[in-house]
Amino acid sequence: MKVRLADVADSTRLAHLHASRITDGFLPSLGPAFLDRLYRRIVRSADSFAFVATDEGSDRVLGFAAATSDVGRLYRSFAIHDGLVAGAVAAPRLLRSWRRVLETVRYPSADGTDLPAAEILTVAVDADFGGRGIGALVVDAATQRLAERGEAAVKVVAGSDNVAALRLYEKCGFTVRSRIEIHEGVSSEVLVWNSSSR
Numbered sequence: 001m002k003v004r005l006a007d008v009a010d011s012t013r014l015a016h017l018h019a020s021r022i023t024d025g026f027l028p029s030l031g032p033a034f035l036d037r038l039y040r041r042i043v044r045s046a047d048s049f050a051f052v053a054t055d056e057g058s059d060r061v062l063g064f065a066a067a068t069s070d071v072g073r074l075y076r077s078f079a080i081h082d083g084l085v086a087g088a089v090a091a092p093r094l095l096r097s098w099r100r101v102l103e104t105v106r107y108p109s110a111d112g113t114d115l116p117a118a119e120i121l122t123v124a125v126d127a128d129f130g131g132r133g134i135g136a137l138v139v140d141a142a143t144q145r146l147a148e149r150g151e152a153a154v155k156v157v158a159g160s161d162n163v164a165a166l167r168l169y170e171k172c173g174f175t176v177r178s179r180i181e182i183h184e185g186v187s188s189e190v191l192v193w194n195s196s197s198r
């Protein structure tokens with residue numbers, strides 16, 4: 001197993017892993033072209049990145065964690081650089097779901113506390129390779145890089161019923177800060193990691 005930073009050539013695989021492993025999420029419902037565009041922006045932007053865990057021999061991506069120093073800046077950069085194309089490929093769905101789009105973008109203020117700007121955006125591991133420590137490897141790599149960039153704290157959001165994700169984040173040093181409803185009727189946990197408690 002090898003852990004390395006993702007580059008643009010990995011974005012389609014990251015989009016595919018996201019869509020196949022997070023089936024109830026809002027972003028996959030916008031289609032593969034939208035997700036591909038989003039991961040291209042993440043790996044190219046100065047403030048955001050993704051770590052991939054790959055098979056040593058084939059370099060096949062088995063899992064990844066995407067993260068950003070500032071989720072607000074990432075969304076703005078995505079809107080400026082990719083908004084037209086991404087909006088066009090997902091237009092019908094975006095129009096139907098404008099409320100969910102706003103809820104997704106605004107959620108960092110939803111719990112009423114001062115949450116860190118840095119965030120783990122996604123973690124997904126190929127279903128055939130779960131439970132082998134890949135999730136922990138890429139999350140640890142991401143928090144370490146954010147800490148090296150001067151981030152004192154990092155947040156992540158996980159569904160309250162996502163036992164695997166909650167266990168993974170707790171294993172990687174995150175603690176539950178609050179419970180929120182980003183979308184009405186769907187409960188999520190906000191977890192925070194502090195570099196001082198490493």
Ligand SMILES: CC(C)(COP(=O)(O)OP(=O)(O)OC[C@H]1O[C@@H](n2cnc3c(N)ncnc32)[C@H](O)[C@@H]1OP(=O)(O)O)[C@@H](O)C(=O)NCCC(=O)NCCS
Pocket residue numbers: 021022063121122123124125126129130131132133134135136137157158159162163164165167168171
């Ligand atoms: C969540 C996910 C990334 C975990 O990846 P993984 O490679 O299986 O995780 P690891 O092997 O590193 O395990 C980390 C910890 O989580 C626990 N864990 C993993 N899968 C679990 C499961 N299904 N149920 C309970 N605990 C689980 C492991 O036991 C381990 O804890 P331990 O060392 O105390 O035993 C993976 O299940 C996944 O891709 N899920 C779908 C996508 C998702 O929900 N992402 C998170 C929201 S963005």
